[in-house]
Amino acid sequence: MTHPADLSARAARRMIARKQLSPVELAEACIARVEALDPAVNALIARDFDGMLKAARQAEADVAAGKDLGALHGLPFAVKDMIDVTGLPTTFGSEAFRHNIASKDDAIVAAMRAAGGFPIGKTNTPEWSAGGNTRNRVHGVTANPHDLSRSCAGSSGGSAVALACGYAPLATGSDTGGSLRNPAAFCGVVGYRPSPGVVPGNTRAAGLIPLPTSGPMARNVADCALMLSVMARPDRNDPFTPVIDGRTPWDPADFATLPRRDLSSLRIAVTEDFGFAPTEGIVRDHFRKIVPQLAPFFGRVEDATPDCTDADRIFAVLRAVQFLGVHAKLVDEQPELVGPNVHDNVAEGRSYSAEDVAQAIFGQARYHRDWQAFFETTDYLLSPAVCISPRDWHELYPTEIDGTATKSYYHWLALAYASTLAGHPSITIPCGRDANGMPFGLQIVGRRHDDRGVLAVAAELEAVIAGLSDLAPRGPDLAALARAPKLSEARGFLAFD
Structure with a gap:
């Protein structure tokens, strides 16, 4: 029998509805898993076990009373330390916010609670989600559970x-340059970056630059889709979320019921590097190993990439520009914190001229159009999710790949x-182990809004x-x-040494 902490979200939800699993039993199993394993990995940096058990007991009572149950009824979820959970710290991994306590739930957390879920606590992130290694000077480093000497990537590393x-079946993540896809890849779970606006960023700092978005993370695709059905909602505060008569063009509930797809009818492009990414040899080798194994399931497979010039x-x-707008004041007034x-990104932002910014904005428009042209004759694109194999977590970031400086x-x-720059949805799913x-x-990219x-x-x-x-x-060795x-x-x- 599967241990309750290892159940998928959908399986646990079905068992709870059928009274085959108590929400309290599931909550207690997740708490026990945290207490047994977190000293080794340091993923959960704030906990609300009392609140979790209280919510679980209420969830159990609602089942017994025959009440209508939400999509996430009785399910624990973990929350990246970039959004608020009432009564818990939101530190952003920043020393300047070490003692910051949230007074209300973020809209995503509120939606998941309304669907019957409850937060187990907050997961670690690099300072202000800046970087692909989950380390900061407030909570320390989070290690990869498959090899404790290696990085779990980031910035949603604690969630992955x-x-x-097995702390929870669901976790929130956010993504600008792969911040939920990269740790999912490194840790053998699933991370989904939706099209801009599908998951509203109701507090989006740079309203008209659609690089960052929140998204679901889980241990399988179906659970990610279930979580997305709750995260996706009408919200006019995000300029990329179209709301007409109180609704979005997509029905959020549809994400929870995925259609079957005939892979043999699909036109697939594969690329190791999009023509520009510094992909490590070990990553290329594994990708070349898996493509021939997957190709027979598709209708057409060809080496191709959209134009990614500049x-x-x-x-x-x-x-x-985004980092400069958000963090310049903090860097100037409290540089020691x-x-x-973050220092590097603010300095970089100050090095660019207005012309540089204009060229980037207009360049992104051209980039977007090139991607739309490419996907007129391609249905989906496959690539590795990350340029490198996980490295020693002491390395703040890779300064070289195969001997070439980054x-x-x-x-x-x-x-x-x-794919972030083009605004196309992309997902990372586990696909074997490298050398x-x-x-x-494995990253799968589709058309915008598909x-x-x-x-x-x-x-x-x-x-x-x-x-x-x-x-x-294969999961990590829990014992x-x-x-x-x-x-x-x-x-x-x-x-940071």
Whole structure:
């Protein structure tokens, strides 16, 4: 019998509705898993076990009373430490907000509570989500559960680790340059970046630059889709969420019921690097191994990529502009409380001229049109999710890949921000292990606003991969994690050395 903490969200929800599983039993199992494993990985940096158990007891009472049950009824979920949960810290991984306590729920958390879920606590993130290694000077580092010496990526690293370890079946993430896709890939779980506006950012700082978005994370595609059906909602505060007569053009409930897709009818493009990403040899090798195994299931497969000319430059400028707008004051007034990645991005933003910004904005428009032309003759695109195999977590960011220097602390995220710039939905699903024995993430990209299609194709591929013995996902060794020493005692846990 599957341990309650390892059940999928859908399986747990069905069992709760049938009175085969108590929400309290599930909550207690998740709490026990956190207490047993988190000393080794440091994924959950704030906990609300009392509130969780109280909500679970109410959920159990509602089942017994025969009340209508929400889509997430009785399900725990983890929350990235970038959005608010009432009564818990929201530190953003920043020393300047070390003692910040949220007075109300973020809209995403409120929606998930309304659907019957309840938060287990907050997950670790790099300072202000700046960077692909989950480290900060408030809560320390989060380690990869498949190899505690390696990075779990980021910035939604704590959420990915929490899922892989069975703390909860669902977790929130956010993504600009791959911040939920990259940790999902490194930790062997699923991360979905929706089209802009599907999950409203009701507090979006740069309203008309659609790079960041929140999205669902889970251990399988169907659970991500279920969570998306709750996260997606009408909200006019996000300029990329069209709301007409109180509704969006998409019905959020549809995400929970994915259609079957005939893979043999699809035209698939595959690329190792989008023509510009600094993809590591070990990643290329594994991708070349899996493509021939998946190709027979599709109608047409060809090596091809959209035109990604100037992608690095466009992303660098737009990203730096956002950091400059949000963090310049903090850097100027309290520089000692700001880490190196945020300092670097603010300095980078100040180095660009108005002409640089104008060229990036107009360049993104051209980039978007090129991607639309490409997807007129291609249904979906497959690529690796991340440019590198997981590395030692002491490394703040990769300064080189296969001996070639990286351009910035986020350059190694290029495989993810390729689709970010075009505004296309993309998902990362586990697909075997690379030559280092670490989980490999396969990225699936679809047309803009084909969110349901991307999820449906991902679910079909997930089933195919599960039937291929050398590619089927494997979780971390939970017994070994329970025996591991405390991560907090490791050299460099809090420092950037």
